[in-house]
Amino acid sequence: MASGGRTDLDGAAVAPLTICVIGAGGFIGSHLCEKLMAETQHTVLAVDVYCDKIRHLVDPPPPHLAGRISFHRLNIKNDSRLEGLIKMADLTINLAAICTPADYNTRPLDTIYSNFIDALPVVKYCSENSKRLIHFSTCEVYGKTIGSFLPKDHPLRKEPEFYVLTEDESPCIFGPIVKQRWSYACAKQLIERLVFAEGAENGLEFTIVRPFNWIGPRMDFIPGVDGPSEGVPRVLACFSNNLLRREPLKLVDGGESQRTFVYIKDAIEAVLLMIENPARANGHIFNVGNPDNEVTVRELAEMMTEVYAKVSGEPPLEEPVVDVSAKEFYGEGYDDSDKRIPDMTLINKQLGWNPKTPLKDLLETTLTYQHKTYKEAVKTQMCLATAT
Numbered sequence: 001m002a003s004g005g006r007t008d009l010d011g012a013a014v015a016p017l018t019i020c021v022i023g024a025g026g027f028i029g030s031h032l033c034e035k036l037m038a039e040t041q042h043t044v045l046a047v048d049v050y051c052d053k054i055r056h057l058v059d060p061p062p063p064h065l066a067g068r069i070s071f072h073r074l075n076i077k078n079d080s081r082l083e084g085l086i087k088m089a090d091l092t093i094n095l096a097a098i099c100t101p102a103d104y105n106t107r108p109l110d111t112i113y114s115n116f117i118d119a120l121p122v123v124k125y126c127s128e129n130s131k132r133l134i135h136f137s138t139c140e141v142y143g144k145t146i147g148s149f150l151p152k153d154h155p156l157r158k159e160p161e162f163y164v165l166t167e168d169e170s171p172c173i174f175g176p177i178v179k180q181r182w183s184y185a186c187a188k189q190l191i192e193r194l195v196f197a198e199g200a201e202n203g204l205e206f207t208i209v210r211p212f213n214w215i216g217p218r219m220d221f222i223p224g225v226d227g228p229s230e231g232v233p234r235v236l237a238c239f240s241n242n243l244l245r246r247e248p249l250k251l252v253d254g255g256e257s258q259r260t261f262v263y264i265k266d267a268i269e270a271v272l273l274m275i276e277n278p279a280r281a282n283g284h285i286f287n288v289g290n291p292d293n294e295v296t297v298r299e300l301a302e303m304m305t306e307v308y309a310k311v312s313g314e315p316p317l318e319e320p321v322v323d324v325s326a327k328e329f330y331g332e333g334y335d336d337s338d339k340r341i342p343d344m345t346l347i348n349k350q351l352g353w354n355p356k357t358p359l360k361d362l363l364e365t366t367l368t369y370q371h372k373t374y375k376e377a378v379k380t381q382m383c384l385a386t387a388t
């Protein structure tokens, strides 16, 4: 039977799959589950320790999704049910990880265990049971660009081969061990190498995804509202939190680092193509990002300030940004990736995927969501904090 009349890129009908999504309750997982439920007939075994972001799909599933999605609250560190779920599925997608930079230098052991040790059984069960695996890695495995080691005004810095990041060619360049920021990148690199070796030596069918700053609604948390007051999420949520509280956005070390941001809904299209085109996706590592959406962190702050003023109707602050040192903001051992431009040749050739949404548009949608979802809760929380 075809999956909701869907066809793959070669025109063949796509059979309905059972997909074990590990980390289904997170930012990417929640968007993936929504997409699979809305547009396909695939069945999802959703695994996570939390389900808040997919509660609308699983607690309980609405009648039209009955039998198509089930939530399995388990910690993959230590739960014997994991192998049974992987065996039941045709495909496993592993998203589970500690993946917020504030944790890499402050909780390096948890970061390494989460991104390497805890992922090992997933790879092993897929390999031993001849099940396909889509494993989520990160663009951070590239580390720093080659160009970052040249003097600031060196002309070679402008040459693409000194900064464009290509899956099967670019080296992985990390800082020294004392810069514990790289604990995450290093753990992700080793699990990539393990997955790749399982493919080469034992025939594991795998695809590795390297997301380049996917952003959108439901990313991370707003400190003190739906996450710890002292927690430091990724930049989108940090800046959203500042805007909601009408406080200056904090620029770490001057906000000079450059990032490319891709809209979560564009990126999820790429994942769906990987799911439904195994012959084109297996054995590959794919960059998934939007090279046209490059900004410095300072430019991102300025753009978010402008867009937030538009969607909220609140005037921007007179001093919308403030500089802060990395040590003050993240603590000892922080370091940064200087620039992240994904080479899109491979994903374009294999899957015909291209991102669509310009940064301004995706910020408008996302900040509208942030304002609607959080403004009242932030106000209440701020009142309570001043009253005590």
Ligand code: NAD
Pocket: 022, 023, 024, 025, 026, 027, 028, 029, 047, 048, 049, 050, 074, 075, 076, 077, 094, 095, 096, 097, 098, 099, 114, 118, 136, 137, 138, 139, 140, 210, 211, 212, 213, 214, 215, 220
């Ligand atoms: P997220 O933190 O929102 O989601 C991760 C989910 O995994 C969470 O819901 C968490 O509860 C779950 N999880 C973690 N450890 C678990 C365990 N032991 N057992 C069960 N569940 C567990 O993060 P995300 O942004 O959705 O990222 C998903 C994946 O993509 C991660 O592997 C991350 O490294 C990778 N990634 C994402 C981005 C991005 O731009 N969002 C960038 C680079 C890499």
Ligand code: UDP
Pocket: 101, 140, 213, 233, 234, 235, 236, 238, 239, 249, 250, 251, 252, 253, 255, 257, 259, 297, 336, 337
């Ligand atoms: N950053 C910042 N202010 C913040 C949060 C983050 O200047 O409040 C910077 C951070 O130092 C990095 C960039 O924003 O240069 C992106 O950070 P993020 O946490 O999103 O993750 P990364 O892209 O580094 O993986």
